Amino acid sequence: MKKRIWVFAEYVNCTLDRVALELLTKAKELASGLTGETEVAAVLLGSRIGSTCKTLAEYGAEKIYLAESDELSLYNPMLYAPIIAELVQKEDPDIFLFGATAIGSELGPTVAAQLKTGVAAHCVDMRIDENEHLVASVPSFGGKILGEILCPDTRPQMASVKPGIFVQGEPEEGEAEIIRVDVSGIKADNLPLKALSLEKKEIEGVPLDKAEVVFCGGYGLGCKDCWEKLEKLAAIFGGAAACTRPVVDEGWAPGEHVMVGTSGKSIRPKAYVGFGISGATHHICGMKDSGLVINVNKDEKAAVFEVSDAGAVADLNKVLDQLILKLN
């Protein structure tokens, strides 16, 4: 029987979340580790789908299950989960991957509970073992420990992956067979849960996940002024400014969308320069895949130096001033 790997393609506000493309790339790789015939498919729900199917095909979807309805234009777990669960029961995929976005983090486990199957949460690695089972590595204790999770007896084997963990492949010419899911009967009205609106914030400057160089501040920044210096330096480079949890909590940084770590973004820029970062596991987990890692901290014992290619024990304020002075 054909082994099926599915990817949930999150389509919000007429935009496909790029994590779907990262997952399709990974799904193709996993398929090559399975014997016999395989099929990579995307599951797409929403309205006004436009060219999304073409994009999914270019990144490896051979089949697309498309549930298109105006009633699905806003995400609602009470509509989305039963459609997906029913589709799974009909088609019986082996593996089903979700992006661990705000929506995927809710939808994945909800679908799994309806199907009584398991989800490996926030995987950082995946492989197929000798029994052709999915083995997912998941972090615990803020990333200090990695554990392998299997789902040997129930199907599908589900997993969620945060955006930025896997690398998106190159698009190739591809055609996908489109299977329309009948959702003509669904109604968003009369549900006890009603989605009213989706508000998107405009992100200023270069988004964190697209920046070639990231300047990251920790609690050691000490003040909002220093954060603003970091932003200025990032702007000079055309890069992005990022931070750890305390910098958001202190109100120095604008919000969680610039936070890197287990509960924030995972990044892999060409270069990462940290200022006043202690090196707590929660943060390191989100930046460990960066190319070059440099850290400046006045505490010579800071754990962050152990995970840095280069470090400097120095007054970060002065180093920031010098960098801005030299490059501006």
Added chain:
Amino acid sequence: MALKIVVCIKPVPDPDYYDKVSIDPVTKRITREGIPTIINPVDKNGIEAALKLKAQYGGKVTVITMAPPNATENLKEALAMGADEAVLLSDRAFGGADTLATSYTLAKGIEKIGGFDIVFCGTESADGATAQVSSQLGEWLGVPHLWSVFNMEASSEQCLRVKTKAENGFMEWDIKLPCLLGVSRELNKPRFISAMGIIKAKNKPISIWGKSDLDVEDERLGLTGSPTKAGAIFTPDLKRKGEMLTGSAEEIADAIIEKLRAAGVNIPTQGDACSIEGGAQ
């Protein structure tokens, strides 16, 4: 309206100490000796949300956890914050549960408490951090549920107006009671416990229920009821060479620029800006 509110909490090793967690090379088990067990931080936002609603509308707040017997200490803290009663689900049969089996057991405990208007959970636990129990508990309970709630107000007697996080934004919802909300740390600021709270907590009931106290199917509990199985554990090796840059702030800045240049990062200079202008003419 007097509200029946249930808050799920989880005792976790204090996340401030996770750098000290390691794997015993002999037993291959996680060692977390000496790390204090606390109420999972974001679960306190759930307790706070419940106490605020109770203050506004009246009612009763019950905290519940599935944990080893010594979790009574954490429940006492929740009672000292102001919860009215506590339930500990504790049984060897519950051990080794993944999120599906945990949420099933919690659902059965909540059933035994006897009806609810709102169940609060934290978005995720600090240790396992799967963030799945809240949504899966909502499914077992068969009520509408939302995850990552950071804003909440009662819009009518039987309905809450709620905001949840979305990628670079948020969603707004109306959710009818009974419901379950997975709350995030931005929702509120959990209160500190007072001396009076601790004194009052001494007279508040803590019920301890095992498997035989609940109407459960054995095959849904613990390790048996868990579709996921744990394989090998390991600590990722993230060490890098750690070359130290020395000298004045200026020298360090120069060294950083050189390293960035060598790594292929475009180094902006004033000269670049001039040449772009020149090129445009």
